[in-house]
Amino acid sequence: MGFFYFMYYVYVLFSLKDRKFYIGFTRNLKVRITQHKNGYVKSTRNRRSLILIYYEVYIQKADAEKREKYLKGGNGRSSLKIQLRDCLTKLRYKHL
Numbered sequence: 001m002g003f004f005y006f007m008y009y010v011y012v013l014f015s016l017k018d019r020k021f022y023i024g025f026t027r028n029l030k031v032r033i034t035q036h037k038n039g040y041v042k043s044t045r046n047r048r049s050l051i052l053i054y055y056e057v058y059i060q061k062a063d064a065e066k067r068e069k070y071l072k073g074g075n076g077r078s079s080l081k082i083q084l085r086d087c088l089t090k091l092r093y094k095h096l
Contacts, residue, residue, distance in 0.1 A: 008064035010071065012054040012080065015047040019094040022047070023080075025068040029055060053087055054080075 009029040013022045013036060022044055026032035032041075033052055039045045058064040070076035081088065081096065088096055 005059040006061075008058045008061050010056045010058070010064050010068045011052060012071075012084070013044065013050045014053045014088075014091055014093070015044070016049045016051065016091075017047050019092055020047070021053070021088075021093070022050070023068060023071045023077075025064050027061075053091070054084060 006027055008025065008027055009032075010023070010025050011029060011032070013024070013033075014020075015022065022036075024032065024036075033050075035041050036044050036050050037048065039048060044050060056064075056067060058067065071080055081093075085096070
């Protein structure tokens with residue numbers, strides 16, 4: 001007998017409007033991205049058009065939540081900028 005796991009996603013969206021990124025967490029990545037793109041998420045409603053530039057997958061909700069919190073902080077945001085430098089450069093990210 002196998003185990004069934006939910007997947008939890010930490011994701012990064014890039015705003016083509018303000019040239020900044022947004023970090024979020026969800027259980028259903030496809031639905032959440034659609035919500036962002038259609039303006040149903042208050043924090044990104046006025047920052048559209050948005051593109052998904054990065055995501056990570058976890059089987060433990062707590063791990064995904066901790067990772068999201070880390071990436072939103074100073075050290076995490078800095079390491080994310082280093083990891084995504086080529087992508088962010090091409091997208092003309094404001095804060096490189």
